[in-house]
Amino acid sequence: MAQGTSIDDLMARMTLAEKIGQLNLLSAGEGPETGSPRSRDIRARLAEGRLGALFGTKSVRSVRAWQELAVAGSRHGIPLLFAEDVIHGHRTIFPLPIALASSWDMALVEATARVAAAEAAAEGIRQVYAPMVDIARDARWGRIAESPGEDPFLAARYAEAMVRGLQGADLRAPDAVAACLKHFVAYGAAAGGRDYDNASLAPAELIGVYAEPFRAGVAAGAASVMAAFNAVNGQPMHAHRKLIDGWLRGTCGFEGLVVADYTGIHELMAHGIGDRETVAALALVAGVDIDMMGEDYLACLDRIAAEGLVRPDVGIEIDPAQVVEAIDRSCRRVLEMKERVGLFDDPFRYCDEARAARLTLAPAHRDLARRAAAACCVLLKNAGGVLPLAPGARVALIGRLADDRANMLGTWAVSGDPAEAATILEGLRETHDGEVRHAVGANLVDDPEIAARLDVFGPIVRLDPRQEREMTAEALALATDSDVVVLVAGEAKEHSGESASRTELDIPAPQRRLLEALAGAGKPVVLVVLAGRPLVLAREAGLADALVLGWFGGTEGGRGLADVLTGRAEPGGRLAVSLPARTGQVPLHHGAETTGRPWTGRFEKFRTGYLDLPDDVPPAGGLYPFGFGLGYTDFELDAPRVTPTRPTGGDRYVTVTVAVRNTGAQRGATVVQLYVTDPVARCVRPSRELKGFERVTLDPGEAREVAFTLGREDLAYLVGETIGTLERVWDPGTFVIHVGLNARDLRSVEIAWTP
Numbered sequence: 001m002a003q004g005t006s007i008d009d010l011m012a013r014m015t016l017a018e019k020i021g022q023l024n025l026l027s028a029g030e031g032p033e034t035g036s037p038r039s040r041d042i043r044a045r046l047a048e049g050r051l052g053a054l055f056g057t058k059s060v061r062s063v064r065a066w067q068e069l070a071v072a073g074s075r076h077g078i079p080l081l082f083a084e085d086v087i088h089g090h091r092t093i094f095p096l097p098i099a100l101a102s103s104w105d106m107a108l109v110e111a112t113a114r115v116a117a118a119e120a121a122a123e124g125i126r127q128v129y130a131p132m133v134d135i136a137r138d139a140r141w142g143r144i145a146e147s148p149g150e151d152p153f154l155a156a157r158y159a160e161a162m163v164r165g166l167q168g169a170d171l172r173a174p175d176a177v178a179a180c181l182k183h184f185v186a187y188g189a190a191a192g193g194r195d196y197d198n199a200s201l202a203p204a205e206l207i208g209v210y211a212e213p214f215r216a217g218v219a220a221g222a223a224s225v226m227a228a229f230n231a232v233n234g235q236p237m238h239a240h241r242k243l244i245d246g247w248l249r250g251t252c253g254f255e256g257l258v259v260a261d262y263t264g265i266h267e268l269m270a271h272g273i274g275d276r277e278t279v280a281a282l283a284l285v286a287g288v289d290i291d292m293m294g295e296d297y298l299a300c301l302d303r304i305a306a307e308g309l310v311r312p313d314v315g316i317e318i319d320p321a322q323v324v325e326a327i328d329r330s331c332r333r334v335l336e337m338k339e340r341v342g343l344f345d346d347p348f349r350y351c352d353e354a355r356a357a358r359l360t361l362a363p364a365h366r367d368l369a370r371r372a373a374a375a376c377c378v379l380l381k382n383a384g385g386v387l388p389l390a391p392g393a394r395v396a397l398i399g400r401l402a403d404d405r406a407n408m409l410g411t412w413a414v415s416g417d418p419a420e421a422a423t424i425l426e427g428l429r430e431t432h433d434g435e436v437r438h439a440v441g442a443n444l445v446d447d448p449e450i451a452a453r454l455d456v457f458g459p460i461v462r463l464d465p466r467q468e469r470e471m472t473a474e475a476l477a478l479a480t481d482s483d484v485v486v487l488v489a490g491e492a493k494e495h496s497g498e499s500a501s502r503t504e505l506d507i508p509a510p511q512r513r514l515l516e517a518l519a520g521a522g523k524p525v526v527l528v529v530l531a532g533r534p535l536v537l538a539r540e541a542g543l544a545d546a547l548v549l550g551w552f553g554g555t556e557g558g559r560g561l562a563d564v565l566t567g568r569a570e571p572g573g574r575l576a577v578s579l580p581a582r583t584g585q586v587p588l589h590h591g592a593e594t595t596g597r598p599w600t601g602r603f604e605k606f607r608t609g610y611l612d613l614p615d616d617v618p619p620a621g622g623l624y625p626f627g628f629g630l631g632y633t634d635f636e637l638d639a640p641r642v643t644p645t646r647p648t649g650g651d652r653y654v655t656v657t658v659a660v661r662n663t664g665a666q667r668g669a670t671v672v673q674l675y676v677t678d679p680v681a682r683c684v685r686p687s688r689e690l691k692g693f694e695r696v697t698l699d700p701g702e703a704r705e706v707a708f709t710l711g712r713e714d715l716a717y718l719v720g721e722t723i724g725t726l727e728r729v730w731d732p733g734t735f736v737i738h739v740g741l742n743a744r745d746l747r748s749v750e751i752a753w754t755p
């Protein structure tokens with residue numbers, strides 16, 4: 001578009017076919033992909049003016065070449081919008097989102113997103129398919145790795161921080177990209193934790209929990225949203241007009257672009273809601289602006305725009321004018337997005353090879369990644385202070401994952417280079433002033449079929465041909481000849497991620513057997529778990545002296561973990577997801593609704609509702625609670641104080657104050673968490689809701705007052721039979737205010753807030 005031309009002028013010159021072309025999004029296919037491409041004919045599409053956006057490029061050169069074709073080779077010279085999955089870093093890979101959320105440090109989350117945006121923007125990318133803000137309460141679901149966890153309040157803060165970090169203050173800036181909140185909505189509520197499965201949710205839970213991070217992300221200015229693959233309450237999300245056009249655009253005021261997921265429109269046919277024309281029309285009218293990879297808009301909209309569509313069998317009657325109007329509206333949104341991200345000013349401004357070379361994996365980016373990796377590690381157990389490792393200690397570092405680059409980045413780091421990743425062995429050798437020797441000890445998995453599936457995007461399992469006996473003996477000999485064992489065990493990176501749901505949440509069997517053997521070696525054992533999801537670690541927690549959940553830490557994961565093991569950094573993480581004691585406990589989250597039963601009665605059997613769960617495992621809370629994590633010092637909290645003590649209808653908020661004291665011997669940080677219970681309400685409420693948190697760093701002996709403002713609005717909640725009739729209400733009366741360093745160990749005070 002020439003300078004000075006408006007979108008109105010441009011649209012006035014475009015044919016309907018060209019407008020439909022702007023709604024078409026294809027992949028350049030230069031990286032890994034998750035679906036079956038229906039078209040790869042990018043050149044032909046560009047020549048016809050039938051392509052609006054492209055993702056999956058892997059270099060500035062490629063972006064420039066496609067952009068040249070788009071600008072010079074088409075009638076109106078409309079630039080392409082380049083997009084990419086930038087989930088936890090672009091070239092410098094940061095810890096997994098579930099790990100980043102576990103830092104509870106939103107300044108850190110924002111900083112990682114700033115770096116990711118700068119690296120991506122320098123390569124010509126103008127939109128990223130992130131942040132993924134799906135609430136995930138079922139650890140079987142593989143995409144929990146990409147999510148900010150189980151809690152809507154924490155996830156909403158994560159969504160805001162990510163949007164701020166990615167988009168910055170000015171979307172046209174050379175280090176900013178448009179964010180895309182995904183996957184709208186309730187993708188994480190898939191039945192049985194099976195990826196792609198549908199969700200059935202009461203309207204209040206759907207909007208109050210699953211849509212809450214989207215509301216927050218939209219309020220923070222997110223420029224785009226991606227629809228989810230699943231159906232919600234019987235309606236597939238790519239055709240969910242009530243939720244997309246109604247709630248997202250209507251109630252939330254979202255004015256940006258809605259993108260389909262990979263062949264998400266095409267897959268509406270498999271959902272069983274009609275033929276290709278029907279699903280194309282339904283998606284368009286629902287408000288999905290861009291069709292990713294399915295080319296259903298391209299194939300069908302011209303005809304539907306000319307003739308309309310009547311399908312009595314699925315109850316649709318759309319007249320041509322309605323379709324033309326919807327095409328115009330979506331095309332305008334695509335063009336507005338291109339304008340917002342600066343493409344009409346200069347389509348090549350963002351293809352800056354020198355800048356890309358300077359920024360890619362820049363030392364400052366790596367430093368941040370290292371700091372982030374330590375800040376996300378969750379220390380779950382530290383008996384006898386075995387961590388940090390004593391200086392000079394001779395370390396037996398055991399496990400395939402300890403000397404591994406291929407898995408370190410974690411799932412869906414599509415532009416990350418595993419060759420750039422530091423291994424834990426390298427990190428520990430650089431950081432620890434004592435001998436560090438390594439043995440493999442066991443294969444990651446022992447089932448060749450699973451190994452083949454895990455290798456989907458390249459070899460990551462590397463099965464050792466030796467007998468397990470031989471590997472165990474080697475590891476035991478090393479352990480016996482060392483002062484301390486550090487065993488790194490867990491998942492391969494592709495155990496989690498898309499289409500990687502699991503029915504068992506254990507560390508794979510050969511590595512479990514290895515831990516059993518090492519626990520008998522008479523040396524202290526530190527177990528470092530790498531995983532993309534909450535695993536069941538009950539037995540492991542009993543066997544190991546120290547337990548660290550390191551997730552997948554990214555490019556500098558090996559060094560960040562070494563910093564934690566040696567005490568150069570504190571383990572900063574606090575669980576963003578509850579860890580189950582048994583697989584059968586999931587789905588699990590800290591705020592389960594109150595129930596009438598089970599109760600403490602005469603018969604043991606009725607106590608937890610579970611027949612086979614030991615009494616010491618809280619049935620609704622898991623093995624380690626949400627918000628839990630240790631550091632290298634200790635903290636104490638006083639009971640909370642609330643002012644005014646007797647709030648009335650005239651008070652809009654109360655202040656909750658709590659004193660926190662470092663009672664340990666070294667400087668350290670903790671996260672003070674504020675929860676609220678509404679014990680008497682007009683309907684069943686969550687047992688507890690997170691309403692605030694603050695990270696505090698204190699010297700030994702130092703105390704500080706942390707103050708939270710709790711508004712009456714924060715105590716309100718949604719009630720209603722349908723999405724359209726939801727109302728926010730609050731119930732005056734008793735509220736219980738809790739503070740704690742996790743969701744289970746709380747100091748509480750009751751207040752009465754009169755009308």
Ligand code: BGC
Binds near residue numbers: 085
């Ligand atoms: C995923 C999206 C992703 C897209 C493009 C899909 O399979 O669900 O999250 O953005 O592929 O890679």
